[in-house]
């Protein structure tokens with residue numbers, strides 16, 4: 272019997288090619304080329320200061336690279352401002368929560384729709400209906416009317432993801448979304464992310480919870496001192512001598 276054809280290699284929806292970012296004499300991101308594929312969760316890990324957030328900032332247009340390119344769907348978007356990238360389907364969350372603390376969970380999500388509409392990118396969105404859908408989808412219905420200042424950090428992380436979903440992104444960049452979550456919250460969160468990827472979203476996950484990364488990600492890129500030191504499956508990453516060396520004295524790379 273003939274063995275089945277291997278699935279065709281998918282072109283990444285989002286790519287960085289040779290991206291370099293310098294702050295004075297410090298090269299925070301050094302010639303980084305990574306891909307983030309539709310329908311998959313791609314991990315981006317590395318010790319503190321490795322350059323993960325700087326790479327996210329470059330992908331979303333908050334940081335201009337000294338060299339290299341960012342491509343979305345094969346188009347060079349390196350010179351586009353953040354709002355244009357958002358309109359092309361890019362959404363992110365922030366490591367330091369960037370929510371409106373004195374607004375309710377519901378209003379934090381709503382406001383993303385209002386802003387998108389005002390910027391001309393969310394025409395046709397029924398913001399109220401979409402907010403309700405997202406509250407259900409993300410399991411936030413029970414706290415919808417609480418102010419964000421009154422909810423635990425772990426759930427506020429989910430509010431950030433919920434807000435990012437308002438614009439129906441094609442690419443979702445998550446910067447330490449599980450930080451501050453309880454074990455149970457992380458379990459529910461893992462399910463949410465798996466579901467979002469199954470809907471076709473290209474998810475890129477920066478996360479220090481390595482067991483979570485190993486569980487969710489098909490491909491993982493490892494940064495150290497701004498450079499990609501390994502890319503591969505969770506198993507390949509766990510067995511990589513470079514990765515083990517980079518993590519010695521910091522965190523366990525084996526779940």
Ligand SMILES: Nc1ncnc2c1ncn2[C@@H]1O[C@H](COP(=O)(O)OP(=O)(O)OP(=O)(O)O)[C@@H](O)[C@H]1O
Nearest residue numbers: 294297299317318319320321322323324325326366
């Ligand atoms: N705005 C900035 N100005 C100067 N240096 C910066 C700036 N932002 C980041 N850096 C430096 O760039 C390097 C990479 O930082 P970055 O925050 O991207 O790392 P990270 O991998 O996200 O770290 P962490 O896991 O701690 O969040 C560090 O040396 C950091 O001090």
